[in-house]
Amino acid sequence: MKGNLLIIHGGGPTAVINSSLYGVIKNAQNHPEIGAVYGALGGTGGVLSGDFYDFTQMQPKTLELLKQTPASIIGTSRKSLEPGDYAAMIKIFKQHKIKYVLFNGGNGSMDTCGKLYQAASKEGISVIGIPKTVDNDLSITDHCPGFGSAARYIAQTVAEISEDVHSLPIHVCIIESMGRNAGWITAAAALAKSETTYGPDLICLPEVAFNEDKFLSEVEFLYKRNGCAVIVASEGLKNEEGSTIVDPIFQVGRSTYFGNVGEHLAELVVKKLGIKARSEKPGLAGRASILHQSTVDRYEAIMAGAAACRASVEGKTGIMIGFERLSTKPYQIKTIEIPIEDVMLQERKMPQEFFAADGNGVTREFIDWCRPLIGGPLLQFARLNS
Template sequence: MSKGNLLIVHGGAPTAVINASLYGAVTEAKKHPEVDKVLGAIGGSGGVLREDFCELQSVPEQTLRLLLQTPASAIGTSRDPLNPEDYANMAAICKKRDIRWVLFNGGNGSMDACGKLYKACVAAGADVRVVGIPKTVDNDIAVTDHAPGFGSAARYIAAVTSEISQDVRSLPIHVCVIEAMGRNAGWVTAASALARSGNGDGPDLIYLPERPFDEEEFLEKVGDLHRKKGGVVIVASEGLCNPDGSSIVPPIFQVGRSVYYGDISAHLANLVIQKLGIKARSEKPGICNRSSIAFQSEVDRDEAAAAGAEAARAALAGENGVMVGFRRAPGPEYRAETFLIPVEQVMLHERKMPDEYISAGGRDVTPEFLDWCRPLIGGPLREFVTFKPTV
């Protein structure tokens, strides 16, 4: 059996479990005698083009296992813009460096790159198998039930919302607006609903990007809740838009295709202060929402490792141009199984919250969403106690 090298590439924003997928892929690859070297691209696709690789097959197991509890990407990632020539160059580099298997770990954009590299290798006659590993906190990759990275981000936003709700309830004098990740898809924002204990705590309102924002309605609801409860907790997606599709906050600047906007949470808090005369404050977890190991979901971590391992197995078995996905096994207990999805079905396809997961009023989620989401965050959140009457 002829030997070759296996390359792992990270793309896009890191997560709390992308390194778990790296661990799974490296561990599985080391079991196969046909793999000579397991390489990591330093700094994503740009690292491939620079031929900047690190060797991972000789890393001691004790060190390798630290990947399971290390946030972000141990090999680095990127959002490098790529053109057709870059993919052709990558295919040539794979032939030159005897890379026969490539695992691309990332979200929608990275799966687009995965599919284009697969096609470039075929066009170049390179004997290279290219397989995608899903990764995104936004949970917006098509076809798969969910993606590694989301469960931990969901646990984080639910836990933080729960803690803030206790603070606001104990001193009910202001409105607190929490900004959640997910510019076009509201999965993380929606997960904040898991913070509710049924004891009158928040979130009181949830604003998803799948529904247009109505400023007048927002101020009316906030005012009513403040009169009733004193303290109000709101969770809003970073991507809220007006009915015409424009962001409710103006862009700050643009670099290429990337547009950077002001903080949604600060904007909404300022509206409450200026138009209702109520004390308000904003909270934007930002990077903490995607990188927190303290709130890492064990389910998310284990599934991320399983996705990396399955991608390596699939590539080494000859699969090509596919991505590892998850689907739920039937039965009362949660269990997910992996399957392979043609990468063309996920390249830049964005999966938003379906209508059945959004409440009729559009400012909350349904019980069906909670049932779907709850297993992904791992064990239950901390329980809290209050001696104040429920409002």
């Protein structure tokens, strides 16, 4: 008996969230067990209102454009759900003959996915998670769709800013990167440095306690040596007491809106060292850029969507699709099925072996791990002596 399939997006979008959606839709076409493929408009809020889009209405040419469309074409949300909302969702699923539910999101979304699975476990409805987060902080999986593109963006952007700073070496530039508690995106800035690019001089990670005196001493040394410095700092930098170095502006649930860490650090440099400094904050550009979309990230996002669709038809439920790395050189992965209970709100930070000994950067092991995910080399720049 045919059943319909529903896709829900949760949390912040990425450059490849629509690629996972594409993977689901294309794979569903191979399964006669699946009737309509719906998308919830506006995340869980769209589920509760029964506001669905039927992808059978989408033209094939438009469907192909999903792979290069930023953000979430069906919308997403960070709506907090009450216990009664899950029972309400089950009722709506039954009304629309939905037998397969795929939830694409990060930590909070996988928690919601797990609770929805528990509510649907006796209703004959399959609930499966598709990983998605630029922060790369979902547990167990080697990495998450969305991270590779965000990593490519920060690395290329830092390489370009570094060229600018070194061509007019008069100031310190602080680049603030996304990542509340896990420094994966910040660390990826290390890929900016090569034989023909300057790259960052310091990388400040949220897992490493920030010491103001040590930071200022290192900046002063770099400035005296080079006449400039490029520093990449996480938005979630914390002091030795575990508090963020800039008080949050606003906090609701798991969502924290930090103050401007880059601006704070630039002010420290100006006021305490008397050195000209400025801050840059790419912000949403780092997760919305299709120009910097990683081809590997896009391919794997499609793979994850297809694997989730296939698993649901096979009768599986209560899992999240993840990646297991088989080798780094050559780069090979395979999809795996992770019990959703092992993922719900289990934040994955960078392991110790990826931190440089002095805490100001990353190891070669991290660079080797990360490089395949950005989908090929960054742009190379001219040098007068080359």
